[in-house]
Amino acid sequence: MSVILPRRGFLKLSAAIGCSAAASPLLTPVSLASAPGERRLIVIILRGGMDGLDVLRPMGDRDFASHRPNLAASGRDGLRLTEFHGMHAALKDLRPLWADGDLAFVQATSTPYRDKRSHFDGQDLLEAGTIDLAPMGRRTGWLNRMLPHLPGAEERTAFALGREDMLLLTGETPVSNWSPEVDLTLSSQGLRLLELMMQSDPEMAASMAEAIALAGSDGDSVTFEMSEDAMMDEMMADAKEARKGKTHLKIADFAAEQLRGESRIASFSVGGWDTHANQQRALNGPLERLSEVILRLKDQLGARVWDQTSVLCMTEFGRTVRENGTKGTDHGTGGTMIMAGGAIRGGRIYGEWPGLAEADLYQRRDVMPTSDVRAWAAWAMHDSFGLPKSVFENQVFAGLDMGSSPNLLL
Amino acid sequence: MFDPTLAEIRFGTGLSPKLSPPGSVRDLLDGVRVRDAMARRFPIEPYDVFRHRIRAHMDAQKAYRQNRGKPEEQELNEARKQLRRSANSAYGDFFRNAFLRRIHTETGFRERLSFFWQDHFTARGRLQVARNATGPYVEEAIRPNLSGRFEDLLIAAVTHPLMLSYLDQNQSVGPNSRLGKRSARRGNAKGLNENLAREVLELHTLGVDAQYSQYDVRELAELFTGLTFKRDLTFQFKAALAEPGAETVLGKSYGPGGGLREVKAVLRDLARHPATAKHLSKKLALHFISDQPDPALIASMEQAFLDSDGELLSVYSAMLSHPASWSPKSQKVKLPFDFMASALRALNVDEKTLKNTRTRDLRNILYVPMQIMGQPWEAPNGPDGWPEENNYWITPQFMAARLQWALAAPQALRQTLPDPRDFARAALGDRLPKDVAFAAGAAENRWEGIALVLTSPAFQKQ
Structure with a gap:
């Protein structure tokens, strides 16, 4: 779990829910950042390439059904959102959000990534927010590049040590990882010796120092006398806890708890979207998890904070317009972005629809992107944090043309 | 050296x-x-x-x-x-x-x-x-x-039923194959799945930075049609699934109608491609030596690869003969499995003990802690496997998980714990740093002494 939060936040961490982010193949750690103001921003990266056409179905497009004989048919009785659009049935629990204006979609959007359709590069580019991939090791994430522009955020976050593995929040402003399921217990002598030994390796030392800080607030509760048996029991107990499922909800709970406090920005990811085969079945799981995460955030944030919150769910690319030979879809280009939250001007679909006729497709196979997904993220941040447009066009997403405001936020 | x-x-x-x-x-x-x-x-x-x-x-x-x-x-x-x-x-x-x-x-x-x-x-x-x-x-x-040669490894892995299933190849049908046409006539058209073809180019051979295009992916996917397995889960090349006609991959034509022979031919060509030599040499160096391997080291491995048409022993030999591979300072952090297994080896965990430990207890002592360290056993997220870079593994929660395990697991797997000072010498030999030797001797009790040795940078790095 990755955290940037004020020092006193450390004190609460050991009491936080046992969260097995590290053990879950479907979720990567939460990142959080503090910022002034009341607005909250949550960015969820949907890893694996979500099939936007199946999630937000252009049922009014005359070519839709013929491209997708099985997938389109499975949604015939799906959830109608507009005259033109239907929503995947696995998102049915989000329907009240749509009615309340707390849910919106952007259709036919994508990053600038084209043609090679690699998950790994696609995700890196999505999180880097650039046109091309910078060499490994020099990449920073767009969410991190915004942080220094938020007045007051810098010194409040500067104390956080260590590293973070979501590129989105990697950069100049320090971020860190944590997973509250690990409880450290070491004598004070052991702790001193550990610190001494770690001096030879600054990278490891920084991580270990933060682990100790996070595990028990400045070392005190890390250190107490423990018998061998008790230590074993504790590891076993942690191991059992880690085996229980529903980690995505624990992540949501943890994020909500921090955002109710001083944190303003959170980011994590939900995986499982790479539906090459039997998509009718395969897409239900990740959509249900995403739906549960959004509803849990709403519930745990409470009405007052939810009204200040924007949740952006972004994926590295959409998928092929046509079903493949195995009732799934392959890697594509234009995709769909999902937005939720009380701050979102919802109940509507954003972005232009390019059409699905053969000539309208990108390379005759993918949805033609009609917008840059970075522009939507830029406007959401612009409206949330009141920064000038130039910060986004010149620094956060250098070279991006944001165009005119889509009025995303209320 | x-x-x-x-x-x-x-x-x-x-x-x-x-x-x-x-x-x-x-x-x-x-x-x-x-x-x-x-x-x-x-x-x-x-x-x-x-x-x-x-x-x-x-x-x-x-x-x-x-x-x-x-x-x-x-x-x-x-x-x-x-x-x-x-x-x-x-x-x-x-x-x-x-x-x-x-x-x-x-x-x-x-x-x-x-x-x-x-x-x-x-x-x-x-x-x-x-x-x-x-x-x-x-x-x-x-x-x-x-x-052996990389191409033999490549063919064995790529045509294996488990790989065919994992990357959906067994479900891919040439649209103009016998089965493809029949399914279309019946209104249940089956077709291509390009998952395996893409990963073969991107991950297994050329690497994502190489010069290949969506066209190559598509043609390779068509060439791969027919690779599947039988009901008894053994490999089968099923001609009824195979797309007829020749396919052009990286400018070279394969087929038509060559079946498995042409699949092997394209895999051999991909295996010997200069981009593959480069991609694999770099990945090996990244895995064993450093996150920023010496370009001269990579070049020497690459040359050995090309000179020998992908003889793996020649590539390993080039790596092991290069001075950059023997720099005294260890730069790679062990992956969790390497870390845990080398700890058990240094602790000389008894064969009988491990055999007699119930599977349920092994879960809690080894299997789940490995998950918490970030490496669930044999379950990487995608076909690209585990990240190689240190900064993925050196994070607070993963480091904490290692320390916690190092404190608790050794006593679960040994009747009596060794003297930490002896253990430090056994685990690190003539590379035992002074501060680690001191920590092992100054620890309050045996289990902390052992945990300190195992958590030391000298032990965690390779």
Whole structure:
């Protein structure tokens, strides 16, 4: 779990829910950042390439059904959102959000990534927010590049040590990882010796120092006398806890708890979207998890904070317009972005629809992107944090043309 | 240059108090060539045996479903559960034996290479018993091919039923193949799935930075049609699925109608491609030596690859003969499995102890802690396997998980813990740093002393 939060936040961490982010193949750690103001921003990266056409179905497009004989048919009785659009049935629990204006979609959007359709590069580019991939090791994430522009955020976050593995929040402003399921217990002598030994390796030392800080607030509760048996029991107990499922909800709970406090920005990811085969079945799981995460955030944030919150769910690319030979879809280009939250001007679909006729497709196979997904993220941040447009066009997403405001936020 | 302690730590499975390290680069290389003693002593079922378990369970599952509500339901239910229990118990043995091989091997470089290539050719089963098939796949497709030509390893891995299933190849149908046309006539058109073709180019051979296009992916996917497996889960090239006509990959035409021969031909060409030589040399150097490997080292491996048409031993030899591989400072953090297994080896965990530890306890002592350290056993997120870079693994929660494990696990696996000072010498040999020796001696109790040695940067890095 990755955290940037004020020092006193450390004190609460050991009491936080046992969260097995590290053990879950479907979720990567939460990142959080503090910022002034009341607005909250949550960015969820949907890893694996979500099939936007199946999630937000252009049922009014005359070519839709013929491209997708099985997938389109499975949604015939799906959830109608507009005259033109239907929503995947696995998102049915989000329907009240749509009615309340707390849910919106952007259709036919994508990053600038084209043609090679690699998950790994696609995700890196999505999180880097650039046109091309910078060499490994020099990449920073767009969410991190915004942080220094938020007045007051810098010194409040500067104390956080260590590293973070979501590129989105990697950069100049320090971020860190944590997973509250690990409880450290070491004598004070052991702790001193550990610190001494770690001096030879600054990278490891920084991580270990933060682990100790996070595990028990400045070392005190890390250190107490423990018998061998008790230590074993504790590891076993942690191991059992880690085996229980529903980690995505624990992540949501943890994020909500921090955002109710001083944190303003959170980011994590939900995986499982790479539906090459039997998509009718395969897409239900990740959509249900995403739906549960959004509803849990709403519930745990409470009405007052939810009204200040924007949740952006972004994926590295959409998928092929046509079903493949195995009732799934392959890697594509234009995709769909999902937005939720009380701050979102919802109940509507954003972005232009390019059409699905053969000539309208990108390379005759993918949805033609009609917008840059970075522009939507830029406007959401612009409206949330009141920064000038130039910060986004010149620094956060250098070279991006944001165009005119889509009025995303209320 | 060559140093025995360093060789065992960097290229092997870590120091053992009982077994001596390799004496030369030659020893390291011979270790990959000689008879596979560990595979015999600590067997893992090859896929050709394990597949019967998968099949039997699938059949039992089907029989149970078809007879629900009938008198035989309970018996059938018991039968399928029994098969699942037996497969799980076998899986527990594979897991145990993977550690035992690391503890007892005298050819640790082979174990490390086996893991490297298993990760390079990541494949997993999808459902139920098949989910436990990774070990059997490695035993059959990867492990016997560590010292031959890369193309043989590539063909063995890419055409293996587990890989075909993992990357959806068995479901890919040439649109103009016999089966494709028939399915179209019946209104249930089946077609291509380009998953395997893309990953072969992007991950297994050329690498994502190489010059290839969506066109090549598509043509390769068409060429791959026909690769599938039979009902008994053995490999089959099924001509009825194969797209007719020639396919052009990287400007070269394959086919028409060549079937498996042409698939092998394209794989051989991809295996010998200069981009593949570069991609693999860099990945090996990244895995064993440094996150920023010396370009001269990579160039030398690349040259060896090209000069030998992908003889893996020549590539390993180029790596092990280069001075950059022997820099005294260790730069790579061990992956969680390397870390845990080398700890067990240094602790000289008894074979009997590990064999007698119940599978349920092994879960809590080894299996789950490895998850919490970030590496769930044989379950990387995608076909790209585990990240190689240090900064993925050196994070607060992963470091904390290692410390926690180092405090608790050794006492669970040994009757009595060794004196930490002796242990420090056994674990790090002549590379034992002064501060670690001091910490081991100054610890308040044995278990903290041992945990400190295991958590030291000197032990955690290779």
